[in-house]
Amino acid sequence: MKVIPFGTSGLSVPAIALGCMRINGISQKEAEVLIHAALESGCNFFDHADIYGGGACESFFAEAIHMSPSVREKMILQSKCGIVSGKMYDFSKEHILSSVDGILSRLKTDYLDVLVLHRPDALMEPEEVAEAFDALHASGKVRFFGVSNHKSAQIRLLQKYVRQPLVTNQLQLSVTHAPMIQSGMEVNMVTEGAADRDDSVLDFCRLNDITIQTWSPFQYGFFEGVFIDNEKFPRLNQVLGELADQYNVTKTTIAAAWILRHPAKMQLIAGTTKLSRLQEIFQAADITLSREEWYRLYLSAGHRLP
Numbered sequence: 001m002k003v004i005p006f007g008t009s010g011l012s013v014p015a016i017a018l019g020c021m022r023i024n025g026i027s028q029k030e031a032e033v034l035i036h037a038a039l040e041s042g043c044n045f046f047d048h049a050d051i052y053g054g055g056a057c058e059s060f061f062a063e064a065i066h067m068s069p070s071v072r073e074k075m076i077l078q079s080k081c082g083i084v085s086g087k088m089y090d091f092s093k094e095h096i097l098s099s100v101d102g103i104l105s106r107l108k109t110d111y112l113d114v115l116v117l118h119r120p121d122a123l124m125e126p127e128e129v130a131e132a133f134d135a136l137h138a139s140g141k142v143r144f145f146g147v148s149n150h151k152s153a154q155i156r157l158l159q160k161y162v163r164q165p166l167v168t169n170q171l172q173l174s175v176t177h178a179p180m181i182q183s184g185m186e187v188n189m190v191t192e193g194a195a196d197r198d199d200s201v202l203d204f205c206r207l208n209d210i211t212i213q214t215w216s217p218f219q220y221g222f223f224e225g226v227f228i229d230n231e232k233f234p235r236l237n238q239v240l241g242e243l244a245d246q247y248n249v250t251k252t253t254i255a256a257a258w259i260l261r262h263p264a265k266m267q268l269i270a271g272t273t274k275l276s277r278l279q280e281i282f283q284a285a286d287i288t289l290s291r292e293e294w295y296r297l298y299l300s301a302g303h304r305l306p
Contacts (some may be wrong), residue, residue, distance in 0.1 A: 001042025002285040004265045007167025007211045009144045011113075013076060015260055015285045017045035018278070019215065019271035021052045024060040026273045031064035034275050039074060041282050047170075047213070047269050048107070049080035049118055050099050058106035067108040079103045080118035080148055080170075089121035096132040100141055115142040116170060117158075119149045126161035133162050146170070146213075152204035169205055170213040170269070171198075175236065175258050175301045176220040176227045186306055193303060202264065212266045214259055218252065227301075228252060239300040243293060249283050254297070256284035261294050 003012040018038045023031055038044070048058050058079065065071055081099035084090050100115060115136065117129070136142040146168030147155060159166055171180065180202040182193035205212050220227045227233045228240065228251050240251040247254065259268050270281045289297075299305065 001282065002260075003042075004211070004267060005209075006267070007144070007146070008165045008209050009167045011076065011144070013045050013211075013267060014043045015265075016043055016256070016268050016270055016281060017047050017078075017213070018043055019047045019269040020057050020061055021049070021271050022057075022273050023064075024053045024057045028060070028064045030273070030275075031060065032066075034273060034278065035061070035065050037275055038278065041279075043282065044074060045076040045078065045267070047078050047080075048103070049083075049116075050103055051080075051083050051085050051118070054085070055102065055106055058103060062106065062108040072109050076113045077107060077109065078114035078116060078146075079107070079112055080116040082118040082121060089119055089123075091117060091121040091124040091129050093128040093132040093135075096129065097135060100136055104141060111140055112142045114144045114146055114168065116146045116148050116168065117150075120147075120151075120154050124158075126158050129158060130161040130163065133164050137164055144168075146210075150201075151199035152201050153199050155204070155208075155210070166210060168211045168213055168267075169201065170215055171201065172216050172219075172222075173212070173214040173259060173266070174217050174219055174227070175255060175297050176233065177216070178298070178301075178303065181262075181298075182303055186304065189306060191304065206264050212264055213269050214266050215269045215271070217259055217268050217270070218255055228255060233301070236297070236300045236302075239297055243289075243297070247287055249287070250280045252277060252280040253283045253287065254289075256281045257287040257289050258294060258297050260284055260287075261289045 001014040004015050006013040082089050082091050144167050145164050146166050148170035180198045183196040186194035218226050240254050243254045244251050272278050
């Protein structure tokens, strides 16, 4: 598995991570096989969140792999907190600290490699976040910190108070959902894609050595569905199919390779629970699309060049 630098952490991480949002939807035996297959392929980075299954996904993961110190040392574990499902976002010191304790208990580990704040909290007091991060870092419960779905200005505000560097920002990206790329392409235009919805977050993260982790890499819209073999995207699927035949892989592999081709060195979060599909995604790490192929996919997804 190809590895990339993870922000300023000093860690080298696999270009593809396994997202565990739906892992409790399969049997424990299937989960064990999936996780061990990931490890054998060099994918030792596992992404969780305390709201996935209401915490059940973390507990299920730990049971499936029979968590122990020897198993734990083979992994990089990341989890997210801050969403109180259906009610609010909460970045208070008390909530962050209690959330981490719950995560560690469910994952049966003493520490997280990465804690990510899960979507922005409009009532965030960065001083409280800083106190929570200091306590977690000093106690050894969390090694590194990041955010999810944050604009560059929100990261700058946090970083003004937080002493630890924010090493990652988890953002939605696929060939059909690429506003942070579109806005950088359609500069000085009045087209729909020119709207800067993300505060130039792609360039900001590159300038500040913050690794972008991409979620929903095969989805269009906000959980509206998968674009692969979807009749809504005939031109895109035609091009995906042609390139898949050329590289002797699947459309899924090519769609993942499109993300990994970007020079920002993003980490793709693969949320599948199917081993065969995960193996297709892993193949993308060995493919480098040409510039022409990358743009061909971009245009076939309905984007434009000025």
